[in-house]
Amino acid sequence: MLIDQACVVKTKHHFLPVVPGNMLIDQACVVKTKHHFLLFLIFLIAAPTVCAQYYYFGRNKVQYEDFDWRVMQTEHFDIYYNADMAPMAEIGAGIAEEAFAKLKEELQHTITYRIPLIFYNTHIHFQQTNVTPGFVPEGVGGFFEFMKGRVVIPFLGSVNQFNHVIYHELTHVFMTSKLARISKDRKWTDTYFPPLWFVEGMAEFYSTRPDAQATMVMRDAVLNNYFTGLKNIDAVYGSFIMYKFGQAFLEFVKAKYGGWFVLKILENISYSSEFEEVISYTLGKSIEEIDAEWFAFERSKYYPLVTTHSSHALATKKIIGGGYNFDPKPLTDKATGKHYIVYTANKDGYSSLYLSETDSTFTNILSTKRIITGERGKDHEAVHLFEASLAVSSDGVAAFITRSGQSDVVHIYDLFGGKETEALRFENVLSISEPAFTSGGDLLFRGINRAASTDIYIYYSAEKRLKQLTDDNFDDGAPTEGLTPDDVIFSSDRLGGEYSGVYNIFNIKISTGEITPVTATKSNFGKPVLVADSKGAVQGREAEVSERESQGSGTTPTTQNVVNKKLIVLNDADGVNNLYEIEVSGDKFSDTARNISDLYTGVQTSYSVDSTFAFFTSVDRMSFDIYKLDRKRVTKLPTVVSDRTRLQPPKPFPQLGGDAKKTIVQYKEDYTLDYAQSQIATDPVFGTRGGAVLSLSDLLGDDKYFILLFNTAETQSDFLESFNIDISRLNTKNRTNFGYGVFNYRGRRYDLREADEYYFEKSYGTYFLLQYPFSSFDRIETTISLANVNKDIIGFGSDQRSLLVTNSVAYVFDNSLWGPTGPLDGIRLRAQLGMTHDIRYGNENYYSFIFDYRHYLRLLYTTSLAFRGSIYWNEGTTSRRYIAGGSWDLRGYPRFGLRGQKFWITSAELRIPLADRIAVQLPFLGLSFSGLRGALFFDAGSLWDKEYKETLGSVGFGFRFNLFNLIVFRYDIGKKIEQNFTKFQDGWFYQFFFGWDF
Amino acid sequence: MKRRGFGLWHPDIWGYKRMLFAVKWRCSFKKWCGMKMWGKLKSRCGKKKWCGLKRLTSPYIISEMKTGFLPVCSFSIVLLLLFFSGCYSSIAVKLNYAANTPPYIEQNQASTDSISKNDNAKPNTGSYPSDSTAKGENITFKPEIAPFDSLVKIGEVETNGSFFSESLVSYGGWLFAAEGSGRIYAFDESNFKEAGYASIRNSTISAAPVFNGNMMYFLMRKKLVPALNLVKYDITEGKEILISEIGNLGDGSLFKTETGFAVVSLRHVVFIDTAGSVIKGEEFRAPVSAAPLWVEGKITAGLADGSLCQIDPDTKEIKYLFSPLNEDESTRATNRADSEQSAEISLNGAITAFAAYNGGFIVARFEGGLSLLSQKGEKIWETETKRISAPPVVFKNFCLVGDGGGTFNKIDLRSGEIKKRYETGGIINLPATALGDKVIVPVTDGRLILLDFNTFAPLQIIETEGRVKTPGKILNDKVIFGCDQSRLVIFKFD
16 A cells, blocks of 8 residues: 555544644634745644644644564565564564565566565554554555555554565565666656556555455446446546456456456556556557456456356345444343344444344344444543454453454453443453453453564453463454363464465364364355354353353253254355354264355355344445345355365465565664755745755654745845744654754744734744554643743834743543544543743743634534534733634634733534535536535634623534645625624625634 | 735745735734734725736845845746656666677567477577577576576666566666556666656556667557557657657557568557658457467467467568357358468467467466467367466477466476476566576565575575566676665575
8 A cells, every 4th residue: 555645544534743744723823924835834844933832723643652673684685574573573574575576477567675664563563663654554455556565564463464565565566666667768857647446446456356345346346337437447546446357457458458457457557647548559549449348358257157146135135234334233121031142343433332222133224323423432432343352242241342442452342231341451462352241241352462472362251361372473363262161262373285375164172172173165264253053043152151050060961952053154265254054963063164155255254143144244245234045045155065084284375585684673773854845935025035854863753853944035135134943853762752943034024913022033943742542532632842032022122122931721621533624523622720930030921821612513414513622822911912803713704813811712603514426527527526614603702902892603504625635715694783792793604714624 | 004015925924914014014913803904904004006017116125036036936937847757867877799699689489499409399480580680689588597596586666656577678778667657767787877768748558668779669548548668769969850640559569670560459469660650450250368479470369259360570461370169150161261370279268378389389378278289279188277467488309487376387398297386475567587407486576585496495485575577687797686665675695
């Protein structure tokens, strides 16, 4: 994945207090100077000293882990990894060198510089990376960033998956280098890239064969008629489907034309600026003809499935839809006889745990209740929706996994009692998934530890003891109780020979650790669940208990206690994961797996079964919904037969051969340039201004330096006197972030906050800032600065000198959820106290207090009611003023036209959608915009110095328009409330500006 | 207040500032400020008295314009004209016909071997066109040469852009170096002194130029524009004579024929007369996947469907050799009818490189492997290799070829057996240079490896600091490689 527009999540949560590049300028601190354009650029990049706070709200990227970085230097790579994961890093290094050799041949290109690879042992650590300033979403599996050519890859539990991601990202590296070479050979200043779908498609093409997931996407698209072809492939821009369409296109080219054509499309990039023409030129046909061929190719693959498979409409019953729904677990409350489905879902922007009451057949939903809301607070910071994260016992106890702080936590929740009873965090296990209860109430799960080893664990709830059942580099997962309490059945890729790299089912004896294969096929098995089928539809676990009880008492088990067990599994023999059933006879598993679900798009990896039905998530029209299927259906798909006679030991994971591994050293910061940008401007009145900003950082992005330099001289003699410089450092390596810097600013100022005051100011000094995040949502920050200021007010001929010490401390909370033009849900809060003293001349002394509270109440999916209540208070001998007025606060009043040392404001705004999409089709051009919204607003506030003057207000209606997620245009129409809130203005005001909603 | 002009724009910044300051001092200082001053000064001066135009005509301004503005403008206009014009350098050379290079040289010649007298192999039929006098002078090999132990770098010359595999052409005592940035430089072969360059601005060149008398012909395209143009350039007078657009062909190779030129692009062959007019154009049945060569007086190209084709420059006909794999019966029948010598062969995938040998062809395929085929397409031998994109070099009855995995092979042409291998660890996509009993292997990562031809022992490894972009061009006792950072690196045999 490239750290480009597809990968870096441009969420509105990226107000990172530790990364100046995403700073929001607080309106109260805007000081309008004649350098405004240059300073606008500067504010975007460097930590300024003009304002006491540098980020107003925003969530935090918390570095929970204190990484101990090592560097392994191989022949072509510098591999950075945390010391804990050394064994997996060696495997990754071996994979990387293999990938280099293979991609070199495939792409006919070599890379002569050393490629920096950064490995993380889990996704949780990966999300703490400073290589990218933005948040890394749950679904991102790795990225390649262009600035320093860094490749960042987490280990997600499986060496096969690790292999895939390494190949994928290295394909990006090779492709970028090859394209840069094509441009360089022609002395072009820009590197021309194909569109994103081709870039990602090629990365998938060279890194993996089409797997169950790719097949699922293509089947769904072709059979449900939303397959776009090349002409309309922009419709799926940035989505996961885009990756798979790109891969499918290249597979089609290879199958239809030959592998030579795949590379040739890339090499012909210089043919034309239009990529469609490049494809057309290479394949020798028009795009329309190629699309027709591609359509026919995909249809010929998937249309015949209608004779062998079933659609969701015919074979299943949809139970739960809307949003993304996963992990369904049926539950019956024995006390009340009510039936429920417990599941995880994201229906409104928050990944949460839901409990839906159903009828007795688990078909019709009677009511739905949200049990746990994720992503709102520190206990449930993130929910891993696409992993199995839920287990439910028949007693109504749920084990629900969320990320909380530095690792995953298992929350034990009493569903009927409505409360969380326990939160389990395990020291050495960072990532937890695929939980399952045993008959004894213990918990099995899959865990990834600090050494990046994926194993299965059992937690004995009575003893509160954790036991690791496997300990190796195989991807062991989906544990479930076996035929006896001493057995655990799980999936793993530990077979060798012809089954190497394929997932099969195994049984492990807890007491002895002996592992035996249950299946042995070349298709992937997964997610085993042992279920008991007997008269009366007794749950498997209860049947087991009943049998043991009868055995313990010495009585002969009655007929009704004898159960017929089956092992339900997923298998991808037909291209996607469908459900299969393996008979159990005594303690033996049959070699034959009978198909019980034959859906086009198969079953998503977490499901549950009872004696009659299977409950699962499946994809239909790219919608993740929960379905119910009768297990007794007869399907046409063939059985899958295991052959356990040809088992061989597994082959070792790729290792570096010979002297390929050169050195392993401790990581040392090596600072290189991130970017450098200069600006020069000239005008007839003020003459020429020029400046530059540079940023340097170490390879891991933990330590950054910013250098700002510009000159505001108006005459030659002024030149040396008019140099402005600001050098700052920002360190985000640890949980506590700190920064400091020195500055020297000189130039003319026109302070909006003081009427008609022009002055020439020289100020130099230093500042220090500290920030501690309590969680992703809240933090405390403090700053201190010392500045020597000399202010020469023009026209008055007097200097005002001061030696200012400014201290401030602030608490910030932000769990807001954003829509297209501003927050829709959640709370944002800032409370700040600051003091400024002139410790030498006594010219300026004041304290400041800011309390800014904003609450967003979501009414519908994109409709919300927003409230704001803020007070800004400066008190002292020479207090500075706040400014207000305009579209950002008191609408209707002149922008920044109100001033006062004290300022209060309250606003209420109803934010509504007007149009989701506006498309304009001109004869020569088509344009499409999204996110036209409206707002009904009410503002009230006032600004004053010593004596309160009057209360101001306004009401009205506004339009908001989001332009490509870069800027929001605002147009407000309304009436001011004048004369101390007694009268509406005559006429209307009309105000246009830009900026996000408050 | 003494009025001074502002003007809205003045090129003399410092003078303007002096003027501005003078105004400031004359106005009340406290009323002066950036934006406000502009308005206030206007009102102070009186609207009817203030006028940009009037100020422009003040004596001060006019004198400033005379000394500063006009010359700067004039110079700028001249610079702009030069910048936007086509050629702003030129090649004007005196051709040296006595330098053993005729006024007409065939380019893109087949790699053939001058068989030694002791060799019982049949005389090769894949030789130069009969009117060529380029005996012993070949881009990639020189079998008879004084023994030497190593290569010594004796110099470098710099150009502007980057080279490609056919960049270097020798003609009339001059070495012409074509670049991807759209320039063709000329260097005196005796001392490598630069004589200038021909260029079309904002263009790119990806094929070797051809020469006829004083005229140099080359193909160029504008940046990211598919249209291919033929440029005719007089190298003795240093000016372009003609630019004619051939079609939206993309990059192509240029061949000189009796009646004009032939351009072979990815999908088309186009015949052009010397006036630049297209005589005939025809589309190949599959794209060209291996760089075309002269073989037996015909332009021969490898195609992506696994076949070879030959273009007769006289008849302007395309003849397809072999039937590709996966061809259905009816198409095969048609092709057989078209070609007297076609045959069913088991070629697998696009042809990525080939060379003529003994009337047949050595053929490399996209999926890997090297075969020797007779002219009828019968397979004589086949050997396993990784993907080969560098043209094989036939030398002393051996085939010297490197592959994408970095293995350099010496293959016995009689049996197909790989006699020697050398692992370079890089990618080899340029032909080797064979000199006497030495072979120079150019590796893409910038190394030149000198091997003993007989033992394949590495004798010398030279780092060129970048990538090697061209095969070795032999000029008398020197060999020249085009390398990264726009350098021609010159070595002497030592």
